[in-house]
Amino acid sequence: MARTHxxxxxPTHMTAGRIGLYAFLVIxxxxxxxxxxAMIVTSLKTMDEIRLGRIFALPExxxxxxxxxxxxxxxxxxxxxxxxxxxxxxxxxxxxxxxxSVFIGAVNGYALSLWRPxxxxxxxxxxxxxxxxxxxxxxxxxxxxxxNIDLYNSLAGIILVHVIFGLPLVTLLFRNYFVSVxxxxxxxxxxxxxxxxxxxxxxxxxxxxxxxxxxxxxxxxGIWNDFLLGLVFAGRDNLPMTVQLxxxxxxxxxxxxxxxNMAATILTAIVPLAIYFLxxxxxxxxxxxxxxxx
Amino acid sequence: MHTTRKRNFSATxxxxxxxxxxxxxxxxxxxxxxxxxxxxxxLFPSSNYxxxxxxxxxxSSAKWLASLHNVLIFGVxxxxxxxxxxxxxxxxxxxxxxxxxxxxxxxxxxxxMSFVVTGLIWQWMxxxxxxxQASVRSLGWETFVLDWVVNRNMAIYALVLAGIWxxxxxxxVIALAGMRGIEAEQWKAARIDxxxxxxxxxxxxxxxxxxxxxxxxMLLAMGVIKTYDIVVAMTNGGPGNSTEVPAKxxxxxxxxxxxxxxxxxxxxxxxxxxIIAVAPFRYAMYMRNRPKGAA
Numbered sequence: 001m002a003r004t005h006x007x008x009x010x011p012t013h014m015t016a017g018r019i020g021l022y023a024f025l026v027i028x029x030x031x032x033x034x035x036x037x038a039m040i041v042t043s044l045k046t047m048d049e050i051r052l053g054r055i056f057a058l059p060e061x062x063x064x065x066x067x068x069x070x071x072x073x074x075x076x077x078x079x080x081x082x083x084x085x086x087x088x089x090x091x092x093x094x095x096x097x098x099x100x101s102v103f104i105g106a107v108n109g110y111a112l113s114l115w116r117p118x119x120x121x122x123x124x125x126x127x128x129x130x131x132x133x134x135x136x137x138x139x140x141x142x143x144x145x146x147x148n149i150d151l152y153n154s155l156a157g158i159i160l161v162h163v164i165f166g167l168p169l170v171t172l173l174f175r176n177y178f179v180s181v182x183x184x185x186x187x188x189x190x191x192x193x194x195x196x197x198x199x200x201x202x203x204x205x206x207x208x209x210x211x212x213x214x215x216x217x218x219x220x221x222g223i224w225n226d227f228l229l230g231l232v233f234a235g236r237d238n239l240p241m242t243v244q245l246x247x248x249x250x251x252x253x254x255x256x257x258x259x260x261n262m263a264a265t266i267l268t269a270i271v272p273l274a275i276y277f278l279x280x281x282x283x284x285x286x287x288x289x290x291x292x293x294x
Numbered sequence: 295m296h297t298t299r300k301r302n303f304s305a306t307x308x309x310x311x312x313x314x315x316x317x318x319x320x321x322x323x324x325x326x327x328x329x330x331x332x333x334x335x336x337l338f339p340s341s342n343y344x345x346x347x348x349x350x351x352x353x354s355s356a357k358w359l360a361s362l363h364n365v366l367i368f369g370v371x372x373x374x375x376x377x378x379x380x381x382x383x384x385x386x387x388x389x390x391x392x393x394x395x396x397x398x399x400x401x402x403x404x405x406x407m408s409f410v411v412t413g414l415i416w417q418w419m420x421x422x423x424x425x426x427q428a429s430v431r432s433l434g435w436e437t438f439v440l441d442w443v444v445n446r447n448m449a450i451y452a453l454v455l456a457g458i459w460x461x462x463x464x465x466x467v468i469a470l471a472g473m474r475g476i477e478a479e480q481w482k483a484a485r486i487d488x489x490x491x492x493x494x495x496x497x498x499x500x501x502x503x504x505x506x507x508x509x510x511x512m513l514l515a516m517g518v519i520k521t522y523d524i525v526v527a528m529t530n531g532g533p534g535n536s537t538e539v540p541a542k543x544x545x546x547x548x549x550x551x552x553x554x555x556x557x558x559x560x561x562x563x564x565x566x567x568x569i570i571a572v573a574p575f576r577y578a579m580y581m582r583n584r585p586k587g588a589a
Contacts, residue, residue, distance in 0.1 A: 021389055025387075035459065107308050123313060137565050197308075
């Protein structure tokens with residue numbers, strides 16, 4: 001532990017206060033972990049075992065059939081193909097959306113902070129205001145407009161919608177990043193004859209790699225977790241995983257198969273959770289950077 | 295002058311798609327929706343203007359009024375709960391504890407997940423026949439009741455519980471970052487004066503974290519107005535109207551009930567409420583930043 005705390009070194013002995021402090025932290029940790037635990041053990045039980053009503057009990061035998069059903073056999077209405085189509089749909093939606101919105105965000109941030117063309121602050125203000133507006137006011141006209149250009153209920157359509165509604169956040173993050181770049185760097189490159197795009201691709205983009213990683217992660221989890229836009233714009237063939245998950249769990253007829261539901265829920269959460277657990281501090285940096293926009 | 299114009303041309307050109315999105319998509323569709331709210335549109339848009347009739351109808355709808363009432367309760371408790379729990383967690387993590395990284399990871403992970411996932415997890419935890427209630431009863435406490443998701447008086451609190459579970463970590467991260475920025479001198483001075491630790495957090499650190507916590511609260515409040523996924527996943531508005539929320543009311547009327555005029559009137563009210571909620575905050579920020587002379 002090389003980091004020094006502002007309020008002194010870590011105490012070496014336990015006092016009543018410290019015990020209370022750890023008790024609070026452990027209880028809080030249980031509150032945050034128990035739902036995840038209950039979800040995992042439920043997904044590994046048989047329905048007979050679930051009917052016993054012991055949500056926190058460990059499964060007697062590990063039964064992975066619920067996972068197999070969730071992946072490839074769970075029903076949405078009358079179609080029983082599992083959540084795997086949603087899984088691949090979510091990838092097909094998320095990867096291009098993230099790539100496009102990160103690129104456009106980087107260009108916007110760079111142009112708005114280092115070039116400041118006419119109207120730059122107006123555009124930035126519009127975007128920031130737009131980022132606060134609830135989607136519901138945009139939806140119906142957007143549906144009509146997308147239908148007019150034959151993009152409603154298509155993969156390209158939902159990607160376009162994600163890119164458009166992602167603009168405020170990505171632009172803000174990249175603008176804040178490029179604002180801290182010394183202007184002399186840009187000026188010097190310009191004196192050497194480099195233009196807007198050359199400076200962007202050869203100097204700014206390589207420099208902004210940390211921000212690109214942060215924004216990509218933030219956008220990836222955000223778009224993967226989206227429900228509303230996917231529900232409205234993706235169309236039946238491209239429904240993202242979150243929408244299919246909700247259909248599987250909340251529209252089934254007959255007895256609910258809680259083990260399958262929980263397996264499907266974990267499968268839906270697993271990609272953003274993997275990003276979170278693997279990236280740690282980057283994710284924290286991202287949400288902290290996104291939060292300061294207030 | 296020539297080079298200036300040229301460089302600005304490239305930058306302006308690069309921003310064209312964003313200009314298009316801002317003007318056509320953001321402003322254009324919003325104006326279109328607001329216009330529709332003054333017509334008698336049902337399944338298809340109509341251009342028969344009826345003044346404020348849709349707004350009158352909206353505010354005489356029991357479901358809309360219930361959804362406003364619900365979102366208000368949810369919003370206050372959810373934002374308040376996240377701020378309090380998040381601050382407490384941050385203060386605890388700030389006390390030089392062991393396994394700080396592990397605790398922080400645990401407190402924040404729900405924030406990485408979808409609201410749909412959160413809603414389904416808690417729907418299962420609170421399931422009255424097979425969830426926590428059944429487990430506690432089987433331990434011998436036969437009268438234990440935790441039936442929030444199916445009890446119309448308590449369902450909204452089930453949403454609050456799930457929401458806090460998901461959102462408290464965000465406040466913790468922001469508050470902890472603020473606490474780490476507090477100078478060691480302040481700590482020394484306060485300790486020399488013999489002020490107890492909890493008083494230091496309440497009276498010295500909390501005020502300094504004000505702006506950061508306000509920003510976090512603002513972020514959460516924006517989420518409250520948009521609350522939709524978690525309700526659909528967890529309770530679908532029920533039982534009765536007890537967890538109906540405005541965003542869901544609008545979606546139902548937009549796509550389920552083919553009631554365009556009413557839905558767009560509701561959406562317009564939502565936008566107005568965002569403006570009313572944000573304006574004082576923005577004004578305060580503006581006034582605070584003004585002396586620095588920033589454009």
